Amino acid sequence: MNAPLEFRDPVQARELCGALARATDSVGGGPASVMHVCGSHEQAIAKFGLRAAFPKALNVIMGPGCPVCITDQPEIDEAIALATQGVRIATYGDMVRVPGSAGALADAQAGGAKIDVVYSVAQAVEQARETTEPVVFFATGFETTAVATAAVLLRGVPSNFFILSAHKYIPPVMEIVAEMPGTRVQGFLAAGHAATITGYGVFEPFVERHGLPVVVAGFEPLDILAALVKLVEMIGRGDRTVVNMFPRCVSRDGNANALRQLWEVFQPIGGRWRGIAHVPNGNLRLRDEWAAVDARRQFTIDIASLWRHAPASLVRQCICGNIMAGIASPADCALFGDACVPDTPVGACMVSSEGTCRIWHEYGGVPDLRGASCPL
Amino acid sequence: MCLGVPGLVVRVDELTAVVDFWGVRRRVRLDLVDEPVSVGDYVLNHVGFAIRRIAPDDVEMTLAMYRQLLAEAEGDDLMAADVRSEIKAGAGSEE
Numbered sequence: 001m002n003a004p005l006e007f008r009d010p011v012q013a014r015e016l017c018g019a020l021a022r023a024t025d026s027v028g029g030g031p032a033s034v035m036h037v038c039g040s041h042e043q044a045i046a047k048f049g050l051r052a053a054f055p056k057a058l059n060v061i062m063g064p065g066c067p068v069c070i071t072d073q074p075e076i077d078e079a080i081a082l083a084t085q086g087v088r089i090a091t092y093g094d095m096v097r098v099p100g101s102a103g104a105l106a107d108a109q110a111g112g113a114k115i116d117v118v119y120s121v122a123q124a125v126e127q128a129r130e131t132t133e134p135v136v137f138f139a140t141g142f143e144t145t146a147v148a149t150a151a152v153l154l155r156g157v158p159s160n161f162f163i164l165s166a167h168k169y170i171p172p173v174m175e176i177v178a179e180m181p182g183t184r185v186q187g188f189l190a191a192g193h194a195a196t197i198t199g200y201g202v203f204e205p206f207v208e209r210h211g212l213p214v215v216v217a218g219f220e221p222l223d224i225l226a227a228l229v230k231l232v233e234m235i236g237r238g239d240r241t242v243v244n245m246f247p248r249c250v251s252r253d254g255n256a257n258a259l260r261q262l263w264e265v266f267q268p269i270g271g272r273w274r275g276i277a278h279v280p281n282g283n284l285r286l287r288d289e290w291a292a293v294d295a296r297r298q299f300t301i302d303i304a305s306l307w308r309h310a311p312a313s314l315v316r317q318c319i320c321g322n323i324m325a326g327i328a329s330p331a332d333c334a335l336f337g338d339a340c341v342p343d344t345p346v347g348a349c350m351v352s353s354e355g356t357c358r359i360w361h362e363y364g365g366v367p368d369l370r371g372a373s374c375p376l
Numbered sequence: 377m378c379l380g381v382p383g384l385v386v387r388v389d390e391l392t393a394v395v396d397f398w399g400v401r402r403r404v405r406l407d408l409v410d411e412p413v414s415v416g417d418y419v420l421n422h423v424g425f426a427i428r429r430i431a432p433d434d435v436e437m438t439l440a441m442y443r444q445l446l447a448e449a450e451g452d453d454l455m456a457a458d459v460r461s462e463i464k465a466g467a468g469s470e471e
Contacts, residue, residue: 043455092423093461119465120424122405126467141423148423151407155391193380196420196428220441248434249420255427258408353454362454 009222016225017053023232024055031057033184034231035177035326037065037170038191039354040219046363048221058232061183061326064173065191067141068094068352069324070273075166076100077303078296079138082164083113087299088131089164090116090124091138092145094352097345099315102306105138121149128161136162136295142170144194146284147258150265153293164295167284169268170194171202176279178210182327187213187231189224192246197262199254203242211240218246265290274348275321314339318347323356330357337361380422381462382430382438385413393426395419395466398446402466424465 024032036042042062045051054060064070077100083089089105096105096117109115118124121137128135139149146167153163170191178185190203195216203214213234217227227245234243244250264287271283286294295301317335322328330336330349340346342358349355383395383404393413395404402424406413409426413419418435419426430438446456 040455040458043458047453047455119461120467122424122467123465144427145423147408147427148425151405151425155407193420193422196380248431248438249428255408255410257410258427261408353458359454 012222013053013225016222016229019229020053020058020225020232021055023229023236024058026236027057027186027232028236031059032186032232032235033059033061033326034187034189034228034235035061035063035183035185036189036191036217037063037174038189038194039066039352039359040193041065041189041191041217041224042356042359043354044219044221044224046359049363050221050224053225054228058228060228061185061329062323062356063177063185063188063326064273064276064324066324066349066352066354066356067145067168068092068098069320069348069355070168070173070276071095071098071140071166071348072272072274073100074272074303075140075164076104077102077306078301079136079164080105080108080113081301081303081306082136082295082299083108083115084111085299085302086114088114088116088127088133088135089138090118090127090135092119092140093117095138095140097351098348099346100306101303102308121145121152125152125157125161128158132160134160134162136164136299138164138166140166142168142194143197143262143284146266147197147255147262150261151258153265153290154261157293162293162295162298163286163290165266165284165286167266168271168273168279168282169284171198171206172268172281173273173276173279174203174206175210176277176282177325178206178212180277180325180327183325185212185326186235187215189227189231190214190216192216192218192223192249195244195246195250195254197255197258199252199259200242200244200250201252202254207240207242213240214242216242216244216246216250218248274324276325314346320347320349320357323349330360333357380420380427381459382418382420382435382442383463385415385417385419388413388415392467393419395421395426397463397466398443400463402463402468404466421462421466423462424467
């Protein structure tokens, strides 16, 4: 292995842990709660056992930061309905295993439906070029992947290529989660690479409306610790602004080229996020000019036929929604690690590598070791 | 996933570039990149698209972080698996 890097320096880590404890003490008035909205942040927190370094009076909650997880059941059902009607579906890998109302795309595939996993929407376009049959790309993910969907459409796609958009836009859901009873979030860590696209300026109206600070953070353990120190200090001081702690990748205005393409193709529209709520402006819908590639307007999608099947009893016990809203943790779920494991997931949060349950399961079940010594 | 992966631009065509990821060469699209890129630049890539030209001063630290992430990963470590998926998102290179 390489020599220890600056961002893994144990001395710095201990200093930051100390600063985090002091900042948390200065908040007072019961435990402080902050939320991050990024699967990669949770991976780093769990992998490096950072919760061991967090003060007891600080809750660091993972919110709706897993794009696979927040894709709503009826959206999965639409893809399954199309697939069972005989339409070829291409989508990102994890989507195949996420349960809809009655089974997942993988079940449809086992029943003979044509479902292809791709790593990029560009690969789905290439598949469409090699066939004459319709190919529907089930387009999921936040603005980071929506820009790629927009780019292929603007570049021109074959006439047998269609988009079923389940893309989501992060800033509006922060508004919802900030106001949810029971969550009591006092500040947000924003994800560095998503902000690479949007810029940190996108959070300024949010800060103004809700009076909650936002800190943009990188993905290294020390990046996260430093950003948390900053965020908790801001909470203590009542400092309500946006601070960019990831200037290596994030600017105020973001990637103007990508954003122009995003909004040329998509418009925000209200929609449900799985388990959370209806989120005004939280979904990305193809603009009317793109009706010719919009699978919802070019196919009759009969999802009601799937709803004849009652959800399995295990699914009814799944608390993914509460976990994504930040009001429960995987440890609160009776199924976690028992009836629900990565090979046989009950809920979406156990499917994706960015899901809270999958991450916690990967790194030892309950990586909440608060009170232990600093891990780095 | 939204971690992205950095790589070295070894060839630029009009709309795409061949990018080297630790010896694996893939073709990525340039539609979304924030500024023009040339051979020798490093770019951050997501789902087969370059999304940011990495400033020369930041290249070393960015690469070191990913090198460490991949080196210390054991088996199916989630972050490393996500990074490897990002590399697969490029098209096969003809080089």
